[in-house]
Amino acid sequence: xxxxxxxxxxxxxxxxxxxxxxxxxxxxxxxxxxxxxxxxxxxxxxxxxxxxxxxxxxxxxxxxxxxxxxxxxxxxxxxxxxxxxxxxxxxxxxxxxxxxxxxxxxxxxxxxxxxxxxxxxxxxxxxxxxxxxxxxxxxxxxxxxxxxxxxxxxx
Amino acid sequence: xxxxxxxxxxxxxxxxxxxxxxxxxxxxxxxxxxxxxxxxxxxxxxxxxxxxxxxxxxxxxxxxxxxxxxxxxxxxxxxxxxxxxxxxxxxxxxxxxxxxxxxxxxxxxxxxxxxxxxxxxxxxxxxxxxxxxxxxxxxxxxxxxxxxxxxxxxxxxxxxxxxxxxxxxxxxxxxxxxxxxxxxxxxxxxxxxxxxxxxxxxxxxxxxxxxxxxxxxxxxxxxxxxxxxxxxxxxxxxxxxxxxxxxxxxxxxxxxxxxxxxxxxxxxxxxxxxxxxxxxxxxxxxxxxxxxxxxxxxxxxxxxxx
Numbered sequence: 001x002x003x004x005x006x007x008x009x010x011x012x013x014x015x016x017x018x019x020x021x022x023x024x025x026x027x028x029x030x031x032x033x034x035x036x037x038x039x040x041x042x043x044x045x046x047x048x049x050x051x052x053x054x055x056x057x058x059x060x061x062x063x064x065x066x067x068x069x070x071x072x073x074x075x076x077x078x079x080x081x082x083x084x085x086x087x088x089x090x091x092x093x094x095x096x097x098x099x100x101x102x103x104x105x106x107x108x109x110x111x112x113x114x115x116x117x118x119x120x121x122x123x124x125x126x127x128x129x130x131x132x133x134x135x136x137x138x139x140x141x142x143x144x145x146x147x148x149x150x151x152x153x154x155x
Numbered sequence: 156x157x158x159x160x161x162x163x164x165x166x167x168x169x170x171x172x173x174x175x176x177x178x179x180x181x182x183x184x185x186x187x188x189x190x191x192x193x194x195x196x197x198x199x200x201x202x203x204x205x206x207x208x209x210x211x212x213x214x215x216x217x218x219x220x221x222x223x224x225x226x227x228x229x230x231x232x233x234x235x236x237x238x239x240x241x242x243x244x245x246x247x248x249x250x251x252x253x254x255x256x257x258x259x260x261x262x263x264x265x266x267x268x269x270x271x272x273x274x275x276x277x278x279x280x281x282x283x284x285x286x287x288x289x290x291x292x293x294x295x296x297x298x299x300x301x302x303x304x305x306x307x308x309x310x311x312x313x314x315x316x317x318x319x320x321x322x323x324x325x326x327x328x329x330x331x332x333x334x335x336x337x338x339x340x341x342x343x344x345x346x347x348x349x350x351x352x353x354x355x356x357x358x359x360x361x362x363x364x365x366x367x368x369x370x371x372x373x374x375x376x377x378x379x380x381x382x383x384x385x386x387x388x389x390x391x392x393x394x395x396x397x398x399x400x401x402x403x404x405x406x407x408x409x410x411x412x413x414x415x416x417x418x419x420x421x422x423x424x425x426x427x428x429x430x431x432x433x434x435x436x437x438x439x440x441x442x443x444x445x446x447x448x449x450x451x452x453x454x455x456x457x458x459x460x461x
Contacts (some may be wrong), residue, residue, distance in 0.1 A: 114284050116265035121244050122272065136350070141265025143167060143286050145350035 013087045016041070016063040022079040024048050027058025029152075030078055033107055039065050054081070073101040077128070077135070077148060100135065103127050108137075111154045115142035126151065157459035164271040164278045165452060167287045168325040173332040176296055180306070182451035182461055183297040183444070194454040194461065195224025201250050202228035203259040204281070205237055205266070210420065210442065211281050211290070215258050218449035227254065232261075244273040251275045256457060277456045285321055291419055292325040294448035295379075298441045299330075302415045303376055306330070312338035312371040315381035315400050315425060318345040322419040323381060331355055337362035338371040342396045345383065368402055373409040378402070378435075380418040382425050404429040417441050 022030060027047050030036070037043055039062065046059040067075075072084045076098035086094040106123035117124050117139065125140035128148075135148035159175050200219050204212050207230060219226050229235055236246055243266055250257055251274040259270060260281040267280035267287070282288040300306055311330065313323045317339055327337060327347075331354070339347050339362060346364070355362055365371045372378070383400055385393055401424065402416065415437040418426060422438070430436050454461045 112264060114262075114264050116243070116261070116263035116269050116283070119263070120242055120269045122269055131353070139265065141268050142284070143169075143265070 012090055013044075013061045013063060014090055015088050016061065016065055016086075017067055018085045018087060018092075019060040019062075019067075019075060019079070019082060020057070020085065021051070021054060021082045022058040022060065022075075023054065024056040024058055026078045027060060030058075030075065031060060034071065034075070036060065036062055036065075041065055069096070070101065072096050073099050074104055074107060076100045077104065077152060100128055100130055104137070108151045109154050110139045110142060110144070111146050111150050112139065112142045112144045115139060115144070117141045158455050158461065160452070160455040161457075161459050162277055163456060164267075164274075164280075165289055165456065166267045166271055166278065166280045168289050168292050168329050171289075171329070176293070176329060176332065177306070179293050179448065179451050179455065180297045180300045182455060183293070183447040184301065185461075186450045186454070187301075187444070187447040190221060191454070192221065192223045194450075194458060195219055195222035198224040198255045198457055199253070200224055200226055200453070201254040201257045201259075202226055202230075202281075203246075203250060203257055204228065204230050205232035205235070205243075205259070205261040206282075207231040208260050208282065210445070211260060211288075214442075214445040215279075215281060215290070215449050215453075217446050218453055221446065222450055222454060224453075228258075243269055247273045247278070248275075256453070279452065279456065282321075285319055287325060288321055289325065290445070290449050290452060291322050292329050293452060294441065294445040295322070295326050295417060295419075296329055297448045297451075298415075298417060298437065298444050299377060301444065302437060303413060306333045308334050308336070309376045310336045310338075310374060311377040311379055312340055312365070312368070312375045313347075313379045313381070314340045314368055314402070315383045316345045316387070317341045317347040317381075319384075319387070320381045323379065324348075324351055326379065327351060327355065331358045331360045335360060338365045338375065339363070340365045340368055340371060341400060342383065342388075344392070345387065368400065369406055369409075372406060372414070373411070375414060376411070378410075378414065378416045380416060380422075380426055380438075382421070382423055401425050401427065402430055403427045404433055407433055407435055410435055 042063040044061040048056045051057040082098050084096045085092045104126045110117050126137040129136045136145050137151045138145045216226050247270040256277045258279040258281050261283050264284035264286040266283045271278040317323050416435050418438040
């Protein structure tokens with residue numbers, strides 16, 4: 001199936017945001033972690049959609065919601081090749097390439113069970129560093145360094 | 156201009172610049188040479204030890220009192236509001252309204268950083284779980300400067316528990332600002348964590364792993380011993396490594412004359428007592444230096460100029 005054919009299968013969006021090129025299997029996790037259903041707007045999720053260069057992918061459309069640049073970049077931790085398109089009147093008015101953020105606040109829990117961030121009134125906070133083989137996340141509080149996949153898997 | 160540590164929180168060694176570390180070391184040397192009973196005059200400090208620690212607490216309290224300051228506080232968290240479920244954030248808000256600085260130890264990693272976000276006065280980290288213990292590293296650096304006359308380009312062997320030993324991690328991080336060479340000697344299961352080795356790689360610090368203490372002794376300026384805790388191993392594994400990372404006086408024959416042995420203490424059996432009488436043993440003087448390093452730190456945090 002080509003991109004064109006599948007596009008007809010997913011309802012067009014009048015205005016809002018399309019998050020595309022999410023690796024298959026990450027769509028629901030993104031929906032949950034970024035609380036995209038909490039906006040009480042219509043959300044359409046496509047799972048395991050065919051994709052030319054990715055094989056298969058997930059896709060999320062949210063009506064009447066525009067993500068901040070910060071939120072969009074946080075998505076890059078799950079979808080390094082993801083794109084976020086802002087739609088107005090059925091047309092793409094802005095397409096954003098995602099960049100891995102320098103810091104991530106409040107989204108993930110620290111994998112270290114003895115980290116104070118679990119019991120004090122603070123938001124989790126990681127600084128992110130991309131190395132040759134991995135993306136590392138360092139907790140601001142316990143100062144432990146984790147591979148991105150470990151942090152992402154915790155919650 | 157105030158000194159760069161004035162009114163700063165002292166949370167973690169990676170927060171320090173090379174110049175700030177040198178400033179603490181120089182100030183400690185000055186205070187060891189000539190005591191100053193006025194630097195904390197009319198100052199009230201809190202020592203909040205949510206987890207007991209004999210040496211660190213008494214050393215901090217000695218430092219405060221020798222500088223003319225006063226101390227309030229508690230020696231363990233058992234009878235505090237923390238036990239009733241108060242957050243550390245609230246406890247610190249209150250205590251910081253009573254005192255000029257808070258010296259704290261806490262069993263949770265990151266506790267001092269959280270405290271610094273809620274305190275109106277400087278927080279001095281006296282140990283947060285397995286994470287950081289910056290005043291230990293400062294006293295280690297002061298001892299290196301005192302025994303070697305420099306901090307640059309020292310060759311240091313770390314022996315024992317390199318995985319969980321926070322003093323090892325912090326000292327290695329601090330010395331990486333001064334261009335050092337390291338040997339790591341310890342059981343494979345307690346090897347230096349990857350993330351720290353990567354940090355050292357990035358800073359161009361050379362290190363090698365050695366199987367025995369004997370093979371590194373002729374090449375080093377400092378032998379930094381730590382305790383391998385029995386509870387980290389099952390009985391059979393412990394039997395295998397037991398005795399392998401123990402230092403005895405007869406192993407020191409090939410040591411350089413300037414070589415000194417440090418240990419954050421308490422020692423159990425990893426340094427036999429016959430080492431104590433050798434000219435290389437420096438761990439008790441190192442512990443004494445803890446008071447001067449802490450005096451230096453507190454003086455700099457609480458005075459614009461020292």
